[in-house]
Amino acid sequence: MKIPATLQHKPVVVSENYERVDGRLARSTDAKGLSLGLAQWNDSEKATLTAKVWRTAGKSWSSQSEELPLHRVLDLSILLCRSLAHFREAYRYEHLYDPQEPVIDRVALQGDAMTVAICTDNESIHEDIQLFSRALSNDDEMISERLRTLSRILKDMGY
Template identity: 45%
Template sequence: MDETSPFSLKHRPVYLLPYEAHDGPYKNATDCKYLSIGLAQYDPRALSVKTLRHTGDKWSRQSEEMPAHRAIDLVALLAFALEAQNSGGNNGVEIPTDFLENQSEPIRIENSADNALKRGIFAESLVGESEAARLLRNRLGKLRGVLERLHRNDLIP
């Protein structure tokens, strides 16, 4: 494979989503060329997700690979933050007991934006009327539909 192929990387894609035209506000001007679900470079028996970024000359070392469960946990944290912002906001997020692995009590995370401007920008990006906020909520809504189908088919609890 040539250097322009993501299949030449140590991460082994199984499903490779062409992402350049779909990267939200960065569409068609992004370095994130693909999203991949595949086998991890750090353990070929482990499922991982990866953003595959290309500089124009080579695949970027800034591409990120992580275990799939971490990607789900990040989306969950985003959903908790959206919920907190919608209910008034700057008081933080609480992750209920047993949501994460080995979590025997709730986890409270305070909003660490250190001034009103940053808190406002963060709130607008989640619950505001900007294109980015609308895109985020729209994608979460579509994810909800997929999760509901998986649940109806007994693939997730």
């Protein structure tokens, strides 16, 4: 399916074969494409750049397709990387985190810091963190491949 260019999100750069590379869901996913473009809520004064995951519900585009501002995509990447770093050493804790200090990190961003922490408000955190850790371990090869690729691209760009 071609990503529509006539809807409110205006794609500029696309990956229309995403269903072939969507991790463990490859070839059986409803996520058919990714795009970078102009936000659906743009006004004529200022363009907001966004990333969008295009999902299908059979033959039509799904309302579950999601558009994110680019800084949020990067913030999610930061959250993921700090979480991966935590879980590499989490075996040291009985519950895979220190209940007395659930904050993993504070990442400085534009005058403040993004807190990365274990969600202690989750009533099932002890079970859920075990499942999360196992899933990270199971997906390590796939995640690592993407992180190595991202690292190489960032180095090529001078970061």
